Amino acid sequence: MHIFVGTLQTDDEFLMRFLRARKLCVKDALEVYENYYRFLHRNRELCFGLKIDDAEIKQALEDGLPGVIQRRDSRGRRIMVLFAAQWDPSRYSISAIHKALYLSLNLLLQDCVVRERGLILVIDWSQFSFQQCSKLQPAALREIAEGLEYCYPVRFKSIHCVAQPWYIEAAVSLLKPFLRGTSRGKIFSHGNNLSSLHQILSREILPAELGGEQGPYQSSLWIDNLIRASHDTPDRNQSID
Template identity: 40%
Template sequence: MAEYLEFEWRTNVISNNIVKGVHPLCNEPKGRTAAIAALKNLIHSCNDYELRTNLPQDDKTLQKFLYARKLNVTESFELLKNYYFYRKRNPDIFKNLTLEAEDIYKALENGLPGVLSQKDRKGRCVLMLTATNWDFSYPLSSIYRALLYSLDHLTNDIHNQNNGFVVIVDWTEFPFRRTTNLKPSVLRLMIEGLQDCFPARFKGIHFIEQPWYVEAALAIIKPTLNDKIKERIYVHGNNLSTLHELVHKDILPAEMGGEQPSYNPRSFLNTLEAKQ
């Protein structure tokens, strides 16, 4: 562990503040309406014809980008542009980004990602990625596609837009020989998309039970992370008590030392299918 800590991932809690509920902006429809109108105006007045004609302009989509940047219209516009060009550069990632895509369905069937039924004490949606559920019949890029599909669904909820997401990655018993499946090019693609392009706010990313060889593989991506994301990454190893200080065990499944029953990998997929 000491070898990995030189990369300065966060390993403990520095704040015990607990915030419940929804940001006041969520209760100000006039403010949201004005921000959406201002963002549409930026799109309409853009000098780039491609952006002006191709950027989404429906209220539902624009609100996602606005909340991802705390209703800062200029920053939301930049994020929207980033997302457009990211999709354009990576058509294979976004091709058939639906539940009908075989690889997305298989990843979700394996709980990659899973989503806890309860929010944490700060009202944040908690996503889980359990590495041992990955049967390697599909690549890492398919897990990323499933994650993007899931986030697109989850960000339809204004509470998730505002309160953000927590991600827990459980590396228990991840075999050494499978580290070759953690392709650096795909990891960098994921980081670029999730931190710079996709309209979601990640408030905490937690690694548990990670072996040294996973730590070494993940260290490769550190230079691509911005400072805000670096500050929100925690590595807990087998010390689940530090995880529980940030994500209380009353919502966590038993396999994470929580008080809830073991997580059913299909549960989030069942939710998605029921809503179709």
């Protein structure tokens, strides 16, 4: 989980992250690799020194911003969740969520299955208020979207929005022009129709908040993984619980 300041990381496992993220296209992978280091240089406060014991990062993770559920989908892919309404801007900024996101992705990308098959992202907008939405700075949202799209070696196979209000639909529509065409086609809006989500992701693997059978989401399970990783030197090809 270490990124080396001032040094390009060139070991095979690290470079394969970029190749996998662009389906083994060397030209596209090299572009992401170059963008990655430019992003690190531009956002040092976001990318360096990320620690699970940082109070704001841990609070975001405890709120499921983000979370990672225990069960994989039918293709063995990991599922990341964001419970948007849990965000209280008075306790921590959107930057803390951004940091928690990268901390989680750094660990997930140590899983060879994640590198090969990508991730599923589900954003639950239930009870997300207009007041909360007003605290989402467009520049910060664009930074997150562009960073994940063009600068980070991760492949989101699909992104699912649930119970999104009209003002979130509007925000998403403003972000879409900054995404690649293939990525825009991977965003699905389910509204309050959870049955359409369950046609893609089985209820057997989902937490209760998403109409699933696994009971309420337990953030402590993913946080425990991050704590263990902060103390260990994990196998680069390990499967993360």
